[in-house]
Amino acid sequence: MNTNATLVHSDPAPSGHRKGYRIIQVHPTLNCNLKCSHCYSSSAPGLKTKLNIDDLHYFLSSAYDRGYNTIAVSGGEPFLYPELKELLRRSKETGYYTSLTTNGGLLPHKNNRDTLEFVDLVAVSIDGVKEEHNAIRGNLKAFDQALEAVEILKEFRKRFGFIHLLHNEPLDTLAWLCEFTLSHGAGLLQLHPFESAGRGRDASHMQLSVEQTFRFFILYHYFRQKHENDFLLQLDVLHRQTLLDQPETVYFFKDRELPAEEYLRELIIDEHGYILPGSHVFNREFALGNINERRPLAELLTVYSKEKLEDLKQLYEDAYYEMLADEDVELFNYAERIIQHSWLVKVKSQSQNSKVKIQK
Amino acid sequence: MKEVKNENFEQELMTHLNSLEMDKKSMSLLSTYLVQANKAGMKLYDWHLKGQPPRIDELIVKGSVENIDSAAITRIFELKNWKEIFILRRGIPIPHELDVHLTFQPHQG
Numbered sequence: 001m002n003t004n005a006t007l008v009h010s011d012p013a014p015s016g017h018r019k020g021y022r023i024i025q026v027h028p029t030l031n032c033n034l035k036c037s038h039c040y041s042s043s044a045p046g047l048k049t050k051l052n053i054d055d056l057h058y059f060l061s062s063a064y065d066r067g068y069n070t071i072a073v074s075g076g077e078p079f080l081y082p083e084l085k086e087l088l089r090r091s092k093e094t095g096y097y098t099s100l101t102t103n104g105g106l107l108p109h110k111n112n113r114d115t116l117e118f119v120d121l122v123a124v125s126i127d128g129v130k131e132e133h134n135a136i137r138g139n140l141k142a143f144d145q146a147l148e149a150v151e152i153l154k155e156f157r158k159r160f161g162f163i164h165l166l167h168n169e170p171l172d173t174l175a176w177l178c179e180f181t182l183s184h185g186a187g188l189l190q191l192h193p194f195e196s197a198g199r200g201r202d203a204s205h206m207q208l209s210v211e212q213t214f215r216f217f218i219l220y221h222y223f224r225q226k227h228e229n230d231f232l233l234q235l236d237v238l239h240r241q242t243l244l245d246q247p248e249t250v251y252f253f254k255d256r257e258l259p260a261e262e263y264l265r266e267l268i269i270d271e272h273g274y275i276l277p278g279s280h281v282f283n284r285e286f287a288l289g290n291i292n293e294r295r296p297l298a299e300l301l302t303v304y305s306k307e308k309l310e311d312l313k314q315l316y317e318d319a320y321y322e323m324l325a326d327e328d329v330e331l332f333n334y335a336e337r338i339i340q341h342s343w344l345v346k347v348k349s350q351s352q353n354s355k356v357k358i359q360k
Numbered sequence: 361m362k363e364v365k366n367e368n369f370e371q372e373l374m375t376h377l378n379s380l381e382m383d384k385k386s387m388s389l390l391s392t393y394l395v396q397a398n399k400a401g402m403k404l405y406d407w408h409l410k411g412q413p414p415r416i417d418e419l420i421v422k423g424s425v426e427n428i429d430s431a432a433i434t435r436i437f438e439l440k441n442w443k444e445i446f447i448l449r450r451g452i453p454i455p456h457e458l459d460v461h462l463t464f465q466p467h468q469g
Contacts, residue, residue, distance in 0.1 A: 171374060171377055171378060172374070175370070175374070210384065211384055211387065214384065214387035214388065214390075214391055215377040215378075215387065217391050218373075218377060218387065218390050218391055218394065219373070219374075219377065221394045221404075222369075222370070222373055222407070225404050225405065226370075239391060239392070239395045241392060241395045241396065241399065242395060242399075245399060330388050330391060330392070331391065
């Protein structure tokens with residue numbers, strides 16, 4: 001997994017599914033067959049930590065009862081999680097819409113192909129043209145393997161899309177990506193801006209400049225219009241005007257008392273089992289708990305509402321106003337801004353002895 | 361003033377955007393207009409740029425608005441920096457959408 005993003009945000013709900021997505025992003029392992037230079041989760045070969053399948057299933061069952069209806073399995077490389085098929089099978093039985101993000105390299109293995117039976121949507125990571133993709137992935141076969149995976153997905157008639165990490169790269173890449181998506185009949189192309197997290201901290205040369213972000217934003221509008229009948233194009237960047245018009249996009253609901261789930265529409269389970277709001281790299285002080293506690297989500301939400309929800313709401317509010325106050329900035333990678341803010345709050349809560357407790 | 365034809369639009373847009381001299385302010389204006397047009401309910405189907413790269417003298421966007429009500433018209437007129445607005449009602453037998461051509465002029469005095 002290379003981007004801190006969830007593709008299913010923009011995927012239309014399947015027929016008959018409960019209205020509206022509540023997503024649980026699962027990182028069952030950070031073990032990966034590749035070691036990409038931009039990986040925000042620092043996934044790499046040989047990482048042994050993995051989630052207990054029974055703990056995971058217990059939590060997911062309780063979450064479904066609270067209206068969560070989509071799981072997005074990421075990693076690491078999901079196909080290196082030994083219980084992936086079991087996880088997806090049980091999730092489908094529960095009623096979840098299932099998706100996974102993969103680099104595609106391990107999909108050709110027979111057992112992994114069989115796993116597709118329990119997957120509704122597959123997102124394949126593509127970093128650019130062959131040479132660029134292979135250079136970033138540190139593997140000369142990575143691009144061809146991703147293409148092979150795409151052919152398998154077509155053969156199995158699976159819904160699939162591409163996820164691309166926007167970085168310091170030529171503008172032409174976007175035109176190429178759109179043609180690539182079109183030529184393979186994919187339904188989605190998600191563009192997620194580079195984030196300086198994990199191994200990405202050592203890849204500052206990939207950071208988008210302000211000017212580049214503007215250029216891609218303008219081009220995105222053009223290509224979205226051009227391909228509106230071909231596939232869904234999504235860019236995870238917010239314009240200031242959108243922030244003003246739709247503050248709920250960043251979970252800011254002024255003067256409204258809403259249930260905890262509204263602020264936790266996307267939950268992340270990291271490789272250690274922590275249940276986090278918003279992102280894999282969110283400050284763990286805001287965790288709801290750990291799946292190994294075997295507590296149902298309803299109970300965790302009740303406790304969270306009493307102990308941490310006000311801090312989380314304050315965090316979103318502060319991040320919202322901070323973005324608006326930053327008058328020189330018009331385009332926001334809002335996820336990154338909120339994550340950054342979560343770590344600032346940690347400093348504040350420690351110094352002021354806040355009620356937020358660090359999860360051990 | 362040079363007008364960019366639609367069939368060459370993609371290439372011309374790339375040229376504009378790749379121009380090293382294209383300043384942040386011009387790009388900011390373009391981005392804002394696009395977001396505003398979307399906000400006004402316009403489903404864009406065409407754009408034109410006028411101006412010799414890197415300068416953008418005018419941006420013309422064309423789109424349809426499906427809900428014909430006074431609020432839709434108000435939203436369009438509330439847009440900033442517009443120079444010209446062309447609105448045509450469409451639909452047979454009863455008009456059900458608006459065809460809107462908007463000309464933005466970034467460098468209004």
